Amino acid sequence: MHRERLTDDIYVFTSERYIEVTATVIFTERGVVVFDTLPFPSETRQMLEFIRSRKRGPVRYLILSHSHADHVYGAYLFPEAEVIGHRRCYDLLTRYGRKGLEEARQSEPELNEVTLRHPALWTEEDAALHLGNKTITLFHSPGHTPDLIGAYIQEDRTLLASDTMMPIPYIADGDPEDLIQSLKAIKKSYAMEHLVQGHGEVLLRGEIGEHIDSNIAYLEKLIRVVRDALDRGEPVSRLLRIPIEHFGKSRIPLEGLTVHIHRANILAYYEKEKKRRERARRKKAA
Numbered sequence: 001m002h003r004e005r006l007t008d009d010i011y012v013f014t015s016e017r018y019i020e021v022t023a024t025v026i027f028t029e030r031g032v033v034v035f036d037t038l039p040f041p042s043e044t045r046q047m048l049e050f051i052r053s054r055k056r057g058p059v060r061y062l063i064l065s066h067s068h069a070d071h072v073y074g075a076y077l078f079p080e081a082e083v084i085g086h087r088r089c090y091d092l093l094t095r096y097g098r099k100g101l102e103e104a105r106q107s108e109p110e111l112n113e114v115t116l117r118h119p120a121l122w123t124e125e126d127a128a129l130h131l132g133n134k135t136i137t138l139f140h141s142p143g144h145t146p147d148l149i150g151a152y153i154q155e156d157r158t159l160l161a162s163d164t165m166m167p168i169p170y171i172a173d174g175d176p177e178d179l180i181q182s183l184k185a186i187k188k189s190y191a192m193e194h195l196v197q198g199h200g201e202v203l204l205r206g207e208i209g210e211h212i213d214s215n216i217a218y219l220e221k222l223i224r225v226v227r228d229a230l231d232r233g234e235p236v237s238r239l240l241r242i243p244i245e246h247f248g249k250s251r252i253p254l255e256g257l258t259v260h261i262h263r264a265n266i267l268a269y270y271e272k273e274k275k276r277r278e279r280a281r282r283k284k285a286a
Contacts, residue, residue, distance in 0.1 A: 001045045003050065004202060007156050007172065009134070012202055013047050013064050015039055021070045024160050025051060025145050026153060027130030031060035034081065035072025035151055035160045036198075040110055044074030060131060063138070064119055065162030065198070066148040067092035068173075069100055075117035084129070085119030088147035107183055125151060140184070143179025143197075152190050156239050157189050163198035167253035168244075170225045170261050172268040176219040183219075187212045197283055200253060214248060221247050225271050228275065236270040 002014040009027040010124055014020050015038045024035040032051055037044045039195060051059060062078045064085040065071055072093070075083060097116045104281075105111045128135040135154040142148060144163040151160040163170060164182050171179055187209060195203040195211075224245075229239055244251050244262045251259045 001038065001046050001242045001285070006158060006196075010156055010158055011050070012196055013038060013043070013050075015043055015070075016167065017043065018070055018079045019257055020201075022196055022198060022200075022202075023047060023071075023161060024196055026134060026136070027054060027056045028134040031057035031131060033061045033063065033131060033136060034059055034078065034127070035063045036065050036071040036162065036163045037062070038198060039070040039073050039076070040108070041074065041077065041113055042110065044077050044168065047074075048077060063149070063151060064089055065099065067143045068145065068163070069097075069104060071162065071198070072097075072116070072246040073101075073111065073114050076115045082121055083117055083119045084121045084123065084138070085152075086149050087119075087122040088123055089149075090118050090122060092145075092147055095133075095179065095217050129136060139185075139189075141182040142174065143176070143182045146174065146178075148174075148182075150186070151239075157191055157193040158196070159186065159192050159194070160196045161186065165197040165203070165215065166261075167197070167200045167213070168249045168261050169219055170265065171219070173273075175237065176223055176265075178218070180216055180219050183212050183216050218247050219247055222265060222269060226266065226273055229270070236267060239270065260276065 001016055004012045006012060011025045013023045018039045021039060026033040059078050059081040062075055062081040062083045064075060064083060067089045080175050101114060101116060123138050126137060126139045129138060137152040138149050141150045141164045148162055148164060150162055150164055169179055193205050193209050195208045225239060228234060240263055242261055249258060
């Protein structure tokens with residue numbers, strides 16, 4: 001696990017075991033706020049050890065950005081914290097969380113000790129969390145998933161984007177048009193010194209806009225290419241042969257997993273758009 005200090009009060013922890021997923025610790029004058037956890041108990045325990053070593057008070061709040069396993073599996077290690085998430089995060093964890101955990105345990109015995117924690121407090125509209133000397137704005141940011149929330153630490157001009165920002169967008173469980181709107185909203189609404197991605201390196205002020213624009217361009221290209229293929233009646237297998245570089249992205253980040261994420265995006269959006277068109281045809285015929 002890698003630890004990076006952004007300011008005197010903000011530290012980012014990055015997993016070295018699972019797709020460079022990140023979690024963030026925010027120290028305040030009245031305790032600690034944690035944004036997401038890491039996938040494996042041993043990694044999250046290292047976060048806890050660091051928090052305790054700083055002697056800045058208990059963990060008051062744990063914010064779960066969304067329901068995906070790699071961001072929530074360590075939540076049970078913060079029993080004293082109130083857990084915040086979107087209402088749909090609660091619903092998705094209730095519906096799919098237990099089954100997903102059981103499947104994950106088959107390949108990762110370390111997860112046998114994990115128990116799921118659901119948000120006890122939720123936000124559906126933008127809300128502000130005031131704790132000590134920090135003001136943390138929570139905002140709904142759908143697209144990667146429908147339940148995702150991000151956080152903006154006003155005093156430090158630091159935005160915790162979770163999987164709204166990654167080296168390549170991932171929309172297999174979400175919607176590319178929603179994600180485009182969320183990315184545009186982030187760029188327009190927040191002055192940022194740091195942007196913490198859900199996976200990958202922290203972005204600094206001079207590069208944030210370029211990376212956001214790159215992800216928007218990727219999604220717009222994905223939408224166009226899939227829709228054009230469906231217009232021509234082309235199979236999805238043809239789209240999977242188009243190199244990722246054609247979409248403006250590199251196969252190098254995230255230890256080369258961007259190619260697999262891109263393929264998942266193509267498959268998911270092709271199927272989603274195909275079903276949407278079939279529903280529209282049936283409706284028109286009726």
